[in-house]
Amino acid sequence: AQTVTQSQPEMSVQEAETVTLSCTYDTSESDYYLFWYKQPPSRQMILVIRQEAYKQQNATENRFSVNFQKAAKSFSLKISDSQLGDAAMYFCAFMPSDSNYQLIWGAGTKLIIKP
Amino acid sequence: SAVISQKPSRDICQRGTSLTIQCQVDSQVTMMFWYRQQPGQSLTLIATANQGSEATYESGFVIDKFPISRPNLTFSTLTVSNMSPEDSSIYLCSSSQGGNTEAFFGQGTRLTVV
Numbered sequence: 700a701q702t703v704t705q706s707q708p709e710m711s712v713q714e715a716e717t718v719t720l721s722c723t724y725d726t727s728e729s730d731y732y733l734f735w736y737k738q739p740p741s742r743q744m745i746l747v748i749r750q751e752a753y754k755q756q757n758a759t760e761n762r763f764s765v766n767f768q769k770a771a772k773s774f775s776l777k778i779s780d781s782q783l784g785d786a787a788m789y790f791c792a793f794m795p796s797d798s799n800y801q802l803i804w805g806a807g808t809k810l811i812i813k814p
Numbered sequence: 815s816a817v818i819s820q821k822p823s824r825d826i827c828q829r830g831t832s833l834t835i836q837c838q839v840d841s842q843v844t845m846m847f848w849y850r851q852q853p854g855q856s857l858t859l860i861a862t863a864n865q866g867s868e869a870t871y872e873s874g875f876v877i878d879k880f881p882i883s884r885p886n887l888t889f890s891t892l893t894v895s896n897m898s899p900e901d902s903s904i905y906l907c908s909s910s911q912g913g914n915t916e917a918f919f920g921q922g923t924r925l926t927v928v
Binding site: 732734736741742743744746749788790794799800801802804805806807809 | 844845847854855856857859862904906908910915916917919921922924
C-alpha cells in the first residue's frame with residue numbers, strides 16, 4: 700500500500716527564521732507527483748508547492764522550497780523567513796500518475812510561528 | 815485554476831436528520847472528491863464522483879449513508895443521512911481538472927450533530 704508519513708505532529712519557529720517540515724512516502728511507482736498543502740484556521744486548503752517525480756530539480760515557490768530525494772522517498776518542505784501568516788496545518792500528499800487525481804495524504808504538521 | 819463554492823459553511827443538526835452539502839465549481843472538472851476531516855487531523859476520502867456514473871466509495875463509507883450526486887461537470891452534492899453525533903466533522907469537496915494535477919478545494923462544511 701502507498702503511504703505518506705509526516706513524523707512531526709507540531710513544529711514551531713521564530714518569526715523570520717527557517718523551518719523544515721519532513722515527509723516520507725512509500726510507493727513502488729516510478730511516475731508520480733508530490734505536493735505540500737497548507738490549511739490555515741479558515742479551513743481553506745491551499746497548494747503550496749508541487750514536485751514532479753521525473754524532475755531532478757527541486758521545486759521552489761518564493762520562500763518555499765523542497766528537498767526531493769527520490770531514492771530515499773523523502774520530500775521535505777523548507778520555509779524561509781517565516782511569517783505569522785505561515786501558521787497553519789501543512790499536509791504532504793502523493794499522487795500516482797495513473798490514479799485519476801486521487802491523493803494520498805500525510806497526517807499533517809501543525810506549524811506555529813512565534814512572534 | 816478553479817474556484818469551488820461550498821455550502822453551507824457550517825450547520826448544527828439534530829440526530830436522525832439529513833444534511834446535503836453542495837459544491838459548485840466555476841469551470842468544468844473531470845473528477846470531484848468528497849473528504850471528511852476531524853479538526854486537527856488529516857483528510858479521509860469518502861468517495862470519488864465522476865459525472866454520469868455512480869460514485870466510487872472508499873472502505874467504510876456506503877452509498878446509503880453518504881449518497882452523492884454529480885449531475886454535470888460543475889456541480890456535486892454529498893448528503894449525510896440519518897445523522898448521529900459520530901458524523902460531526904468537517905466535510906470538504908475537491909476537484910481536479912484534466913491535465914492539471916493541482917487539487918482545488920471548497921471552504922469546507924463544519925457539521926455538528928446534536
